Amino acid sequence: MLNKHCFEALDRSLNDIMKTQFTHGYDIPFGGKVVVLGGDFRQILPVISKGSRSEIVGSAINSSYLWKHCKCKEPLLELVNFAYPKLAHNLQKNSFFQERAILAPTLECVEEINNFMLGMIPGDETEYLSCDTPWKSDEDSGVNAEWFTFEFLNDFKCSGFPNHAIKLKAGVPIMLIRNIDQAAGLCNGTRMIVNALTKYIIVATVLNGNNMGETTFIPRMSLTPSNSDISFKFQRRQFPVALCFAMTINKSQGQSLSHVGLYLPRPVFTHGQLYVALSRVKSRKGLKMLIIDDEGVVSNTTRNVVYQEVFDNI
Structure with missing residues (x-):
């Protein structure tokens, strides 16, 4: 001041x-x-x-x-404090993370919040880098694998695919983004708390599902993007996890939470997305929204996307 x-x-x-x-x-x-x-x-x-x-x-x-x-971060900090009050004091309590989350419409917004919150957590940060390998192109594909440098592949991001660089700390919540062992409850969307970070294994405790409370060991996996719109193929060897202080609205479907922070730096972009977000919370008092308008100012209104023609014959 x-x-x-x-x-x-x-x-x-x-x-x-x-x-x-x-x-x-x-x-x-x-x-x-x-x-x-x-x-x-x-x-x-x-x-x-x-x-x-x-x-x-x-x-x-x-x-x-x-x-x-200048960019003011205060509104986002208020949302974080609502969803995760006294975060530093509750890191060792697995139950603290079971029914709390911040939801956002896009991966970019989710990554912004997760990186912001990771910086609030005490302790040393561990960074895991992937090994990205281009596939040899088929003769008829018309795509030369030599065109894709490692830098280009490292920058690639998409839904359901781990980033090239994953930064974690002990005590933070993570989410599986691929199925590992469905019989053991290790499925896409399973949330966990990191117990220990080693060079080859992440040790974590399961937060939801039938195996809640069990300790599991997550290895690196060789993964390929599942997006059919991508005109090339490559393989990324990386841990199939992502930080999940925040998650996309679509990823939260099926979960019931007591405290939900809804971050909308831009309006939802598809039918039903706002409905899904608001339906995750059990009570009105457990919901707090941060809406940013087109001019970057905090607002109290947002646009809901509804395809009205779908109701014509109901």
């Missing part, structure tokens, strides 16, 4: 040090460095000795030319 002139002085100094004006022909905020601002405008504002109300408000950082470059 410093005076905006302090931030503006730092901005000019970093631009001089980084020579951004010479390199880019214009100044960029803080010389291209990431700056994290902490505080709450509802509590403490900059102190201006004998200053008027307008002088105090005008000295705050959101009155500066820098504010247009």
